[in-house]
Amino acid sequence: MSSKKLINKVVDGKHISPVLPEEVKNYLIDIDGTVCDDIPNEEPERMATANVYPDALETLNKWYDQGHIITFFTSRLEEHREVTETWLKEHGFKYHGIMFGKPRGGNYHWVDNHIVRATRFEGKFTDLVDKTTKIQVFKS
Incomplete structure (x- = not known):
């Protein structure tokens, strides 16, 4: 599989967001406390x-x-972009993009017209497995 399999759409001569094939997952990954030490924005000197x-x-x-x-998708601020991109490059992380300024806290709700899967990081990266759990949905 390759990200080149994204289906680029053009409508009325304008490019719109690419469509992901069903087998391609779109991962939004936190940085601090998920892929590395949990470093608050108040201590940016530790990010490097x-x-x-x-x-x-x-x-x-x-x-x-x-x-x-x-x-x-990180709570780091735009002012942390250079140290963050340098750190990711030095460690060899491959990625497509970074979004800065995610609000801090853990009560996230993503509302979308597509299925969204959330996986809470609990200290170890492994392959993902299917699990049934209780979720919140809109009333019918």
Whole structure:
């Protein structure tokens, strides 16, 4: 699989967002506390020396190489872009993009007209497995 399999759409001569084939996953990955030491924005001097969590690099790069989309979604601020991109490059992370300024806290709700899967990181990167759990949905 390759990210080149994205289906680029043109409508009325204008490019619109590409369509992901069904087999391609679009991963939004947190940085601090997920792929490396949990470093608050108040301590940016530590960002350059953060330790990579075990298996994070290998797993994310494997997903990238399989053609999945890897985008980091972090609470780091835009002013941390240079140190963040340098750190990711030095450690060999492969990715497609980074979004900065994610609100801090853990009560995230993503509302979308497509299926969204959420996986809470609990200390170890592995292959994902199917699991049934209780979720919140809109009333019928």
